[in-house]
Amino acid sequence: GNSVTQMEGPVTLSEEAFLTINCTYTATGYPSLFWYVQYPGEGLQLLLKATKADDKGSNKGFEATYRKETTSFHLEKGSVQVSDSAVYFCAPSPTFGTGTRLTIIP
Amino acid sequence: DAGVIQSPRHEVTEMGQEVTLRCKPISGHDYLFWYRQTMMRGLELLIYFNNNVPIDDSGMPEDRFSAKMPNASFSTLKIQPSEPRDSAVYFCASSNRDANTGELFFGEGSRLTVL
Numbered sequence: 001g002n003s004v005t006q007m008e009g010p011v012t013l014s015e016e017a018f019l020t021i022n023c024t025y026t027a028t029g030y031p032s033l034f035w036y037v038q039y040p041g042e043g044l045q046l047l048l049k050a051t052k053a054d055d056k057g058s059n060k061g062f063e064a065t066y067r068k069e070t071t072s073f074h075l076e077k078g079s080v081q082v083s084d085s086a087v088y089f090c091a092p093s094p095t096f097g098t099g100t101r102l103t104i105i106p
Numbered sequence: 107d108a109g110v111i112q113s114p115r116h117e118v119t120e121m122g123q124e125v126t127l128r129c130k131p132i133s134g135h136d137y138l139f140w141y142r143q144t145m146m147r148g149l150e151l152l153i154y155f156n157n158n159v160p161i162d163d164s165g166m167p168e169d170r171f172s173a174k175m176p177n178a179s180f181s182t183l184k185i186q187p188s189e190p191r192d193s194a195v196y197f198c199a200s201s202n203r204d205a206n207t208g209e210l211f212f213g214e215g216s217r218l219t220v221l
Binding site for chain 2: 036092095096
């Protein structure tokens with residue numbers, strides 16, 4: 001089955017800092033890869049996805065590239081905002097990583 | 107679309123009682139997933155269904171847990187008898203594509219506290 005190793009949190013950054021959250025996976029075949037975000041008191045919601053090797057998913061300034069050679073799908077954002085504070089999950093669906101709690105301070 | 111609907115949103119019960127959590131998936135979605143989220147273990151996949159049939163229940167913790175999907179618009183997760191270690195947030199999610207490729211749509215979760 002699929003599994004994922006995700007960067008442990010919590011991560012605290014200042015506003016406008018650069019963000020990287022690491023994610024590596026093992027999978028049977030070539031599944032789609034996803035990043036989900038969870039805001040307090042809510043369920044997870046899709047942030048971005050990539051369906052095949054070398055695809056780049058992007059949304060709301062976040063990006064991640066499907067790297068088959070390194071089995072990675074790291075999440076990046078060039079300039080974070082306070083509103084980005086949430087828990088982020090990497091997934092070769094339907095398996096999820098442990099989640100990384102991100103806090104952005106003004 | 108109403109999204110995935112879960113009930114109850116909050117449940118407090120005493121050890122030994124039966125707990126039933128309910129889920130209505132998005133209409134037309136033929137995959138349904140149950141997850142449990144705790145601080146210690148993160149988000150764990152318990153079971154998932156395709157066309158109302160359980161496909162993988164390897165994540166179900168033990169015999170006290172059972173899940174059913176009697177029709178395409180309803181699923182239950184039952185814990186009997188409940189124990190304090192079952193306290194968690196339980197999420198239901200649905201998808202219109204297979205588990206390896208489809209986006210999952212999550213409900214808002216059911217927070218269970220077992221005293």
